[in-house]
Amino acid sequence: MTETSTAVVHGPKREGVPALEARRLTKHFPLTSLGERGRVVHAVEDVSLALPEKTVTAVVGESGSGKSTLARLLTGLIKPTSGELLLDGSPVGTSARERRAYTSDVHLVLQDPFSSLNAAHSVKYHIERPLKLHTKLRGAELEAKTVELLERVSLHPGTDFAAKFPHELSGGQRQRVAIARGLAVGPRVLLADEPVSMLDVSIRLGVLNLFDELRENENLAILYVTHDIASARYLADTIVVMYAGEVVESGPATQITDSPQHPYTQLLLSAAPDPSRGQAPVLRGKGSPPSLVTPPTGCRFHPRCPFAMPVCEERTPPPLPAGADQVAACWLLAPPTAEAASAG
């Protein structure tokens, strides 16, 4: 596969060193069943991402686009096939001590608060656990910190909530407990994998607004993984659109939704529910995402793309400038000369 020599780093553009940076992350999952050995699932392909503090980066894509795998790569829970992670500009080490330090700086909030909390333990236990493992707080101090954390995620009064068990809480409250647990270790980076998709519609905004407050008040760098592009627009500074393991477009959130340049982003936006739309949208690019075991050559979107050209099948498009801070990996954006050269 042909690659451009300089990888474009996606994510919000800010001065200084980003809290977390991923350089050219690639993840191939090997297949293990008989007859498929040696083949791999190309889950994430050459993704570079910078998460500066006080920003929210949304990763948007359909199921199988690699967005969750990317979040898990950033946690360090799974090892990338190639590429590296930089925390505050320095590479993340592999020793047990360094790994533990990393887990207290980068925290993951999972999709389903109904299964990510242990039904047999109180809220207090869930919050105290990371505090005991990562800090030296004990006794009254530990309790005070627990209550403070719960109140920071708007669970008032904290003492009452600490004594409750997960089944006594609503979905939104459970997700808040999961976020409070994430905040316990004082992380720099919060990775949220579909944090509101299991919640009731009327309480989703409450949790999204909480992320917004945390970005401001705790200087957090937040990665918001979602399939809902409207909520990404609402919360995020930057939207990164993934398709079949690759980043196809990224840029400032409102810019992406107002003037999408990549055909896939356009397809995604035309399919999203939008009551303000006067008439039924026209979908350009039917079909479904490809197999990641044998991804299409060239641009992975070309079999579905209404604008596909011969070059799309042959070569992977590099990220090309598509607006201020906006890039899209699409040959349509290539200067005419380059296109002519490749055709000739």
Next chain:
Amino acid sequence: MSARVTDTDAAPRSPAEAVLDVRGLCVDYGVGRDAVRAVTDVSFTLRRGEVLGLAGESGSGKSTLAYAITRLLRAPGVITGGEVFFHQRSAPGGPVRKVDLLEADARELAGIRWVDLSMVFQSAMHALNPVARIESQLTDVLKRHRPDMAAADRRARAVELLGMVGITADRLRAYPHELSGGMRQRVMIAMALALEPSLVLMDEPTTALDVVTQREILDELMQLRERLGFAVIFITHDLSLLLELADTIAIMYAGRLVELAAATDLAAAPRHPYSLGLLSSFPALHGERVKMTGIPGAPPSLRTMPDGCKFHPRCPHAFERCSAEEPSLLALPGSRTRRTVSCWLHVGDRVPPEALGRPDPGTDAGAGHTQDVAIGGHS
């Protein structure tokens, strides 16, 4: 075959004829002292060819309502009151027979279910038989309800049905696990339409699917409805989707219908504070980014229902009466279209807050206040 229905039922929005009449339906889970009421006093009328969107959060009773209407409710669910009239038409243009589905015996139900009233379930993976091929699952329903149909005809019909939802005939021999989620859901829809029912209930048919697939399936569904003229009850928690899809929207909260209105009216001028809250819970895809608040609090548990209006603890406009008395679903006077709401703010001389008193789209009335004066004058 499909043309048969098209000729007579081509006008989907014809106001004349009802296909389903639900009156005061109540459903409990459990019996005796432990019973909780999941659906309380729900009434509505569905006309031929109409798409009714039923929106509500989890636990609002929307699925329970669908299962009660189809008599598919399982223990400990018990229907404790009400009537569900299905207007069965044996032949196009023929006489209409009114059947109370709640009184019908097993034989009568078998003659109505799937023939006149079918259902698309939420999870296709669970609704399709994993060890039977698509072909046998599709022909099974024909074998049962059209016993005199020859095997070759059944197969031809199965091919035709799959073609209707955009699946090629070679998938007939496939097992459900060999199909993608979207294809499985399409098979479910094809199966529901096999006998050309006049009403299809859809319980979150696209919730588990990606947005692009969801849009494709909904487009196909709406085209099929235009062609075949069946009525749809579409259940979902995604109100933004319903606004594009439905003719009429019913909003459920805590087992009750709180507002029933034409989709366009509801979108532009909601009357119930909960409808307004739901509408402002979906961030927009265009325009200025504004901070939204959603609805504070959480839906009540069925065991600990608040007194009075069930929404009052979360309602920003609640006043004394709301916590004391429960409002009932009343028609709004002065409305161009039929719309009903259960909220004390719209009863008596009270002037509703501006956001809840916007004029219906298409009416000439100015601000909400003026309209209310006009209402008072007429009534």
